[in-house]
Amino acid sequence: MPAAVAGPEIEKLIQLLARLPGLGPRSARRAALFLIKKREQVMTPLTTALQTALEKIVVCKICGNIDTQDPCTVCTDTRRDQSILVVVADVADLWALERAHAVNGRYHVLGGTLSPLDGVGPQDLSIEALVKRAHEPEVKEVILALNATVDGQTTAHYITELLTDANVKVTRLAHGVPVGGELDYLDEGTLSAAMKQRTLF
């Protein structure tokens, strides 16, 4: 959009919207126009929500979750099983597991996975803090809920090594057929893992 058409303020808004994952330059323009048209219904409340989030959102110093309280809602929930620590790469993974009601323990967010190619080493992740937590007497199991990718599995192995001294069982998520998944769309690795880890019907 030439600056002469709509002014630098709108151009700036479009540029910033275009940085959001999922929005390109074209859809950012559409999003900006949508916001301007839905001024009262969307633009004003979104601006307020962003301001509130800027003021209130904190990173949990215990687990790395994002919340409006520190320690976070999960860490302060005493009904959760304190013996289980679920290691995730990212807050998005924590939220996904919570949506699935898949976890009754607590979490530890690494902040990424080891990736030599991207220059991500152990010091860039919250690994030292994880080892410390794994040594807390109440912790009995560390579940590595990491992506089934090369980087995810490299990270899982690295952590497993570090935890040999800790008095914990280290487990990881099962491989298998996704619920609703069709066999002929799955790769061979998944299929053979699903076959090996087959369970009684």
Added chain:
Amino acid sequence: MPAAVAGPEIEKLIQLLARLPGLGPRSARRAALFLIKKREQVMTPLTTALQTALEKIVVCKICGNIDTQDPCTVCTDTRRDQSILVVVADVADLWALERAHAVNGRYHVLGGTLSPLDGVGPQDLSIEALVKRAHEPEVKEVILALNATVDGQTTAHYITELLTDANVKVTRLAHGVPVGGELDYLDEGTLSAAMKQRTLF
């Protein structure tokens, strides 16, 4: 995301982001996390850009364009050909034509197209104002730059009828092969229009 995980403020932010065109609930969650992570680089400037836009953006009372001044930059640009009025459905179309440097005249934004199915009638669009502008003595040509859809063409016909009394030439965009378009992907209507309106090489 259950409210218990990340607090109602983040939930609210995700809900509002999900209303943006191009973002679904899943990508809205990713966008929210991205914003929270890129607090200084993206979240704070985006919040400021939205506030500025909320304060400054106005709809041009002459043409319907969105700008930070009223009348807008296009309407106040005296170098533009005052005899040409380009009718578009939406501000997005105006911006697209400006990006293409396709127009040296002024614009008139209808605010949509006639759509009996969606209950959009002439009174819902800026048609009365268009007829008035088309009667201004300096206006010699009204270019209907409307979508080549049923609603767009219905609107074009309706406006053409209304303008029979005005002393203006009413034209519309040419049909044809899009630049870079491959013939075997085009529909028959486009192909036969492109053939009929063929030009000398």
